Amino acid sequence: MIPRHQTILFVVLLVASITLGAVLWTTLDRAHKRLLASEESAPTQAPQVAPSEQATLMVANDADNSVAPRVFSLPLPQNPEARARAVLGKLLDLYCAPGSGHPVPDGASSVSQVFLLPVTAVSASSTAGAGRAATGSSRAAGGNSAGGDELAVVNLAGAFVSGHPSGLETETLTILSICATLHANFPNVTEVRFLVDGQQRATLAGHADLTRTYLTSETVPTEGAHS
Amino acid sequence: MRGRKRIPRLFFSALSLERMRRTGNLTSAIAALLALSAPIVFAQAPPAERFVVVLDAAHGGADSGASINGQSEKAYTLALGVRLRSLLMARGIDVVTTRESDTTVDPAQRAAIADHANAQACLTLHASESGSGAHVFVSSLAPAQQAAMLPWKTAQAAWTQRSVALAGVINSALTHAGMTVTLGRIALPAIDSMTCPAVAIEVAPGQSSDGAGTGSLDDPDYQARVADALAAALVEWRSEERGGRQP
């Protein structure tokens, strides 16, 4: 016969171990849920481990129809195409910021991709912009010592294009500042073409031609302000 | 050669002599008589003092252009063109327009109309809510020599220097009217094919410091001020052209 006090002790220990088990189970479940939730709010991109570097942005201003250089320090990836996209993203972030001199909505998400391709003899000879007033550095003096000339293909987001203000000046400035910014940071880029959601499109917002190849040599700042 | 050139000259002089005899204008009749005996070199003098301006209201038809306070840019440019035309005609300037209604006119047709008009100035009119004042553009084509045969897509290259001069006159007139003006170069298929001094003008809202009116694009005072300034610019351009300034 088991003594009475031993039976009581056994029951108490059994209840205690079941309770402890239940507590442990719920704690574990809660911790798991918390872990999942924190993973969802984490950035999808890898953390910016790249060191900050200087980039020259050619910033447009509607008030005097100008494009002027401004130097920024920002983390830039090593891959040239990702780097070009990051630089243009910063430029477009400036345009959608409050008080922008060239207001355009959407910011960095406006540039979906940038592709850098070698300029072939064929594309160079069929360039639509040939014969334009070359007001800046010529193609020959483009400063590309290492490697040949490059064509940058900028794939813009459809939302950016449909939200872009319409007008000769505003559209031309967006195009010129993108081309000049690419050339300022990638001297090998001598030609720029545009796509919208991967497709060719006639104009940016009814005025600036998106079917032609832009030469970076012709995208230096314009005459500027006259009051 | 000389004889062949002389025949139409004699013919028209005789015609005008007969007309003037009938209308009784003695001075003109004497002038016509003198013309009959004038040396052939006068036949190469500039033709009649006809001064033609082409007004090209941008967009139209399927192409609405920008949205301006709920109105379409195509309607705005047409209204500005009509207003400017009456101001110019009142000043004795002949006007040719590329469209008179809400119709689609492609850039090649616009340039063809302008080239056919043999005009002394061609203005392409745009409007935009972006920026302020007036944005004046000249073709970005590099200047080229005039030639008998010009490539269609870059015909304006032979005229860019005069176009820059015209833009300067327009800049002065708009500035004089209290507007802020920006000057730039642009690749626009319509003006790139024009064989005349050609300028694209984009009217943007005026600034409150501009003086009279709100400066809003739909403000009738502002519209009138813009049209008056452009008319004054073209009158000034006519006197400069007649003053013997050649490219």
Ligand SMILES: [Zn+2]
């Ligand atoms: Zn327009």
